[in-house]
């Protein structure tokens with residue numbers, strides 16, 4: 001596996017691959033890799049001849065007082081895991097390379113209708129950081145296909161809208177959520193949890209499953225289902241519920257009828273750790 005910290009080496013390699021007619025797959029990450037990330041590499045390998053992954057903890061997508069400083073960084077282990085998975089190139093730029101003029105970086109923004117709700121309402125500006133870094137990475141890597149996790153559902157939706165609106169010829173793939181045996185969605189942030197919190201954490205997906213069962217059973221009081229789910233999370237021991245929302249899968253607007261694809265998203269906190277999860281639902 002080639003490991004690049006510089007743009008020149010990355011560009012030379014990509015150019016060679018493109019000249020050889022190879023299709024390039026890309027998986028951006030913030031590192032501290034787990035089986036969820038590696039499943040994205042596998043998905044990319046199925047759709048491309050060469051797979052590039054990036055590891056970059058992006059300061060622009062963290063808000064004031066969030067965990068940018070303490071976000072787990074483990075580049076050596078990440079590189080080993082990617083090598084074992086058969087990834088072809090790891091791009092690990094530093095902040096100065098990604099943001100040469102960090103005091104006022106150029107930003108790419110998707111309209112607020114998609115970025116101002118859900119995660120964007122709790123973390124203002126978060127998605128401007130995400131779209132900006134992914135736009136820059138797309139320009140650097142020039143992938144034919146990019147793979148993102150359904151775990152960050154809104155992120156996938158926002159980035160897909162960006163690619164469509166900016167006419168990038170990139171196939172956007174949404175990969176299924178990889179879970180621990182007890183159902184908890186794998187996340188780099190799970191390691192912040194105490195043993196006691198780790199026991200409570202899988203209730204998040206169970207509560208989402210209960211909402212989905214209610215939808216399948218024909219319940220249509222969407223706001224009532226959201227309220228009930230929030231109450232169940234608090235009763236299970238979560239310290240705070242940021243939201244439980246049943247939304248239109250495309251527009252991310254609050255669900256009002258069941259003849260469209262929906263997604264049930266929840267974010268709840270154990271101590272200061274925010275856990276995200278979601279399940280898609282459709283009537284057919």
Ligand code: AMP
Nearest residue numbers: 029030031036148149151152177178186
């Ligand atoms: P992150 O390093 O957290 O920025 O995540 C990088 C990519 O991995 C994103 O597309 C995430 O949605 C995806 N990802 C994170 N956790 C999981 C998981 N448990 N299953 C599948 N994909 C995941």
